[in-house]
Amino acid sequence: MTATVEPTTATSGPDPPLAEARRGFGADLWRAVARNRKALAGLVLLVFFLVLAVFPGQIAPHDPQAESYLPGLGPSSHHWFGTTAYGQDVLSQLIWGTRQSVVIAFAVGGLATVLAVLIGVSAAYLGGVADGLLSLLTDVLLVIPIFPLIIVIAAYEKNSGLFTLVIVLGALGWSYGARQLRSQTLSLRTRDFLESARVRGERKLYVIVFEILPTMTSLIVATFLGGALYAVLAAAGLQFIGLGDPSSQSWGTMLYWAENNEALGANMVLWAIMPGICVAGLGAAFALLNYAFDEISNPALRMRRLDRTIRGSSKGDRVDVSVDPERILEVRGLTVAYASDEGPVVAVERVDFDVNRGEFLGIVGESGCGKSTLLYAITRLLGPPFAGEIMEGQIVFQGRDMVALTERQLRHIRWREFSVVMQSAMNALNPVLTIAAQMRDVCKTHSNMTAKEIEERSKEVLRLVSIDPIHLHSYPHQLSGGMRQRAMIAMALLFTPDLIVMDEPTSALDVVGQRSLMVQIKELQKRLGFAVVFVTHDMSLVSHFSDRLLVMYAAHVAEFGKTRQLFDQPRHPYTRALLEAFPSIRGPRVHLLGIPGSPPDLARPPAGCRFSPRCPHVMARCRSAQPPLFDVDGDLVRCILYEKGAAPDATLATASEGAV
Amino acid sequence: MRFVLRRLGFFVVTLWAAVTLNFLIPRLMPGNAALAMMSRYKGRIQPQAMHALEIAFGIHTHQSLPAAYFTYLGNIARGHFGISLTFFPDAVSHQVLQALPWTLGLVGLTTVIAFLLGTLIGLVAAWRRGGFLDGALPPIFVITSAFPYFWLALLAIWFFSIKLGWVPESGGYDVTTTIGWSWTFIGDVLRHSILPAFTILITSIGGWILTMRNNTISVLAEDYVRMARAKGLKPWRIMWTYAGRNAILPNLAGFAMSLGFVVSGAILVEFVFNYPGVGWMFLQSVENQDYALMQALFLLLTVAVLVAILVADGATALLDPRTRDSS
């Protein structure tokens, strides 16, 4: 596929690095195919038929046309599949018939793909009137039943040969692929790398051929495979009803003669069955490959199994359940892992923390540090795309171990006792239901409220978040971004739960909206008394709102303590560096350094302290052993600088004062 | 409202395209098939039949192409499809109307059942991810989707009719029973339709199952499904109104798009079973070179697909408020 990529510019051959770039992409594709069982099965079948198609003379035991045997023989060692009513060898006919099906499949598939790419991609890329006309053409052709149309054409052009068949099938069969390629291109059109190519000054043709097409390899392959499958079936069907060339050697023609001689009734069963099996076999080769490609290009369709060997032993064990009524959530030794192509990834490792009644706890971390996994673990909402599993630990919520609860038991405490607010309301609200309907279904599940009471309550919570209740019966897409986000918070307040877990609820908003939403959350919290667990990547956002902060780094708790103290006197080098990474709008302008490197890949975490590769205070010991959490004046810090006896505060403090 | 208008506009354009294709194909074929055909029949058939051909091809002895085209359009618009050669001197439209109920009953009903059942199975398979349905179905139906309809029909006849003798092997009803609303007749029709219906069901259901399963799997990873779980809704409620209702939307679009494929399969199935429907009649007309009938049936098939697409569109608009607003 990628081998066809050749620069159009009139200079010498391709750059060596460019050539290499293409090879690498093909190799990746190949590896993905080799891993997939369906793809392999399809490939084996296809190769089998290809060999038959190329070397029929060498493989077939008899002359397929010679009517030199007894008619209607059953299967024997001499004639594996018996003979036809005309005394021909069925097996040899099958083998010789392969060629035509394969040729039709590849020719039609190829022709349809070329047309689909040309029409689909240019429609999307050109836009405007051209797009309108081409799309209409595509849609019309998609609706007109092609097979009957081909029959109509064949009726005027009796005994049409292979060539006509290929042209007609190909010329009519591109619309499905064109439609998909068009929508895929449309979604790519606004992608920055195309804009980047345009800004660079590339010509339109270059952009289409060398920037758009290579990224759509899997869809193009799918179009080809779909076209090939359709061609094999359609050609067999046409030949079967006698619209092909009855003297040609093909499976469809075999079926035509078999049917005309009532082979099934006349005990020449294999004559009628085998060609069908061959059609189905070749078709299945394309269908399997097509399906496998779908799986490869859409990883969500693949199932990965989690390697259980890393499971700990304490999951679900009854340990002393907290009785402190002030402590509504207590997480102990929580470990969460998920399966990936490179083996199990531990996204959250032995995390402990607790939340008090009415407290605002901030969980801060960069992307991929496990904060979202942690959040969905404590709410027992793991599942795709956070398809992790709790391997170890307890989540004690209001005296119950959430890990040990069944789905059914969980359902009774959900939303009444704790609710969840997600990052993007656009995705978290069901697009096909009104806000009212989405509030109604939760009220109906958890209470006996009447329809009127539900309506009243819904309006009441909307007012709480300053949304005019007239929006209650709107669909999510009819609201503005800020309103959607507020509506989701309103929904979380329906039963005034004890805990609301929030996953970056403001990150989709602008600074001004962000600020006002934060203020509102804080006010509601003061008024209604619920506790908040607030996950964010932006430490400064929660600085004025959270009581305590939990800083996560690479699946571990790095630091956990009072917010004010953490900001005034950050202890972990990561926390310190993170704080110093924010430029300020006040005070003197200073040069900041940021943190060198990037957060580690959790599939291959560094040995020892996970921050050690980026840490300015790193020591030899940091690279050998993972430091435990040290208690420093009630603040928990995972850094050996705070080992008992060490007094690092002085050195670090002076360093930081110089910087801030 | 604009949405409805736009879809109706599309309906008209597609219909026009199909009619025009009908008009153009005989002329565009090498050697102008229409004229050749006319001269071949001249003097051999009755003037009335000749006239039928004239209408079918829109050829009025010495008319110019555009004029012929408009005469043709006019005839089609008034429902004048000419006279069938096969069932001479019966009008084509009458013949078509006789075949239509059989096809609607068999193909129409079976297709709808296959779609609904396939969608349901796909939804459940995805919902119980990793369960038996989910593990067994995809590979099976990927392969059955490659089976030729007509071949499966042959096999079914061979096994259930010839070998086991359970059901009749062809036709829509037993010629010895009287046609009418009697229980014997209805039972007979049902007995005749089991096998073809089964064939269509088996070969077409796989596609719906697979696409619905894949759609549902993608939808299950959406935030709103997680949100529904967080709300503690009952599982069946999440499955229907959160996962199912969103996952079926692309399936409805797919339904519209692959209907042409189903129709082609159904034609062959009717042919194999000698089922007295539109598909069988269509192939008969091809066999007998009854072009008037053939063209009318081709238009009918196009209209059938278009109507089904409009229904699917309507269902989409009903289920998805965004389609209603975006237009």
Added chain:
Amino acid sequence: MTEPLLRTVGLTRHFRVGKLLSRQSLHAVDDVDLTIGKGEIVALVGESGSGKSTIARLLARVYKPTKGEIYFEGRPLSRLRSRKRRLAYSSDVPMVFQDPYSSINPAYRVVHGIARALRLHRGGLGRKGRRGEVERVLDAVGLVPAAAAARKFPYELSGGQRQRVGFAQALAFRPKLIIADEPVSMLDVSIRIGILNLMSELREREGVSFLYITHDVASARYIADRVLVMYAGHLVEEGPTEDVLQRPKHPYTQLLLSAVPDPRAELGVSDKTDVGEAPKVVDPKEGCRFQPRCPYAIARCETETPVLRELGTRRLVACHVAEADPQDLLDGNDAGNEQSVAGRVGRR
């Protein structure tokens, strides 16, 4: 004043929205005059939908202006007729995009974008020269070892590294002005500063000017010499960074600044929470576009669109109510002399 590097006059871009019958026009950018000096880093600040990305695309010639003109080194862009001249401009003014995950073609290795840029714009280099240049620019943005980095696929890179590739592609043109559209907003906090510092360094070492487009006022302060504030398609305030940030005059700038979370400041939760949002400007009427949200709005604001007027040294504000403070008129020079962290190259 000498001719600046880039200057726009009445730059306007409208988009048509709606269907045939209800054709409306969305005013993404209206009547914007801005200048960028040689070696200067200018920050363009505003909320999403304020039109700042549209300005970036107008300057990069992705969009054509509906009205107005862009002058680059004194020459109007609308006169660039030949492909050669247009290519020359696009190599002088490349662009770095917001989303590092979508700005590099996933099907190609890192080297692809850079090599294409060299091939298009510096054809005289030859194969060997190109390879050397690829390594030079990758090295310049801190991707070392450069030869290995060039052979990587985008999925093998982190977000920060990808964004560096974006800058390397821009550098390959030997640019005079890089338009950076929110280059750090999608990156992790810990690596943002690295990219901002990279921009300052490139300005110092290669003498490149930057138009830094952002919604993050603090990062604008960190690297920019001058800041322009946009609201709903209009430029509402501009001036030297420190001046604008310490003494914002436009009510919108004030609102924006008050919303910036600052852990170092005292907790000051204001009671009047603003729940308004920046409007989509469709077929606007005369009048100030911030007026519905403005606490200081007067009658005139509803009927007359304010234009930028000079209030203090190098300070421009588009507001009927804002006034120059006397202190600014007296010792405005003082603030004007303050320099950014790395801002020592460009002075007008």
